[in-house]
Amino acid sequence: MASLEKPDIGTTTVRWRWPSVHPEGYKFAAIAAVITLVFFLFVAEWLGWIGVIITIWILAFFRDPIRTTPRDARMIVAPADGLVTMIATVAPPRELIGEGALTADPVMRVSIFMSVFDVHINRSPIAGSISRVVYISGKFLSADLDKASEENERQHILVEGKDGLKIGFTQIAGMVARRIVPFVKPGDIIAAGQRVGLIRFGSRVDVYLPAGTSPSVLLGQRTIAGETVLGVVGRDERIEGIAQ
Template sequence: MPIRVPSLLGAKVIDRILVPIHRAGWPFIAIFAVITLFFFTLATPLGWLGVLLTVWCVYFFRDPARVTPQRKGLIISPADGVVQRIQKVPPPPELGIGDAPMTRVSVFMNVFNVHVNRAPVEGELVRTAYHEGKFFNASLDKASIHNERLSLLMRTDDGVEIAFVQIAGLVARRIVRLAQDGVRLKAGERFGLIRFGSRVDVYLPEGVEPLVCEGQVTLAGETVLADLAGTEPARLGEVR
């Protein structure tokens, strides 16, 4: 007999579990599965440990659909995670946009977050710059300078430039680029991912205040970080 979903709630639960897996994850999932089979030949407890690790690997590379706000001028979070720090710092020198301090919103992703990254605005990807580096904990401030990173610059149809940076972390060892210079991206469209824990920084243009607070949870492609046309002052948060 076919299995019937008893309610709309049940269907939503299934949709949350059976999410698409990003194609970049399948080779790793296969490796984890083969290692698991080998573990079972050594000892059953090791095999079950391998099963847990394989399930985690599948979970890590999930790529759920997101509903992206479409109003012009909104800057959307490129990453799932927690707003770790908001501070004034110079932008990455490799992007060539000057050294005047800009408001940087840093979103830290742990190994349980979705790691597919999405474009913060609609426009053209005008410049990317890859920087080889170390693998300090991405939550450390020095990670923005010393760690492996991919810096990106987008230009909106109104000529506004938005800089953002993928930063590899302590566990992450590879930044996967899905978009090349010159391509046009929609806000919320996938542009890359970072394997196994990392951080994404967004640099807001002069005069644009963040609409998120430190400690706030973000969803890539959904959470509004800022509004280019907004006049609201920077928000303050309170733990409750």
């Protein structure tokens, strides 16, 4: 009798590695390094050491770690690292509503707040094509306020999967953030978890789940961009948890 072989899943190991720095951060680190050198040479040594700390922090802010994204067309992954600060039923932004886009019916919105210590590279929640990118100038209120969704500088992105699934999400600048940097444009084909942009120095990302899909995350939970599953399409089961 022929024997059934088990899949060999234990032969590969993964080692920790230093995350790379996104090129967008090099110019800021270079400026900080030059100022730091000036402090050391011409001003005061203690200011120079402060400059060293700031330079290292800038490099850490623009870190771009490798992420492992689950391959399942039903899964919607987090576009941002950060803290889940709001989960609410709201209508999508009008910029994401219309023919070939989202409907005006209320859906679940998951808001992820990124502090200045989080990775700020944003990733696509699903695989598909970029059908809309809409930038809107605005204020720079604290990104953890609900009204920041409508008043702050922001950029809406709509992704459409091969099966017609449409997921909209919004990059929102905060009090410290002053620029949203896009990596994609309408018509681009992207994979789930692929890098789509970054927001400089503190911000928030709102994700609009499709109708009939409940969040798979909880308030106060931390997400990892490209890895944490925010929801499974069609799964309308609310989960409960406890902070501890």
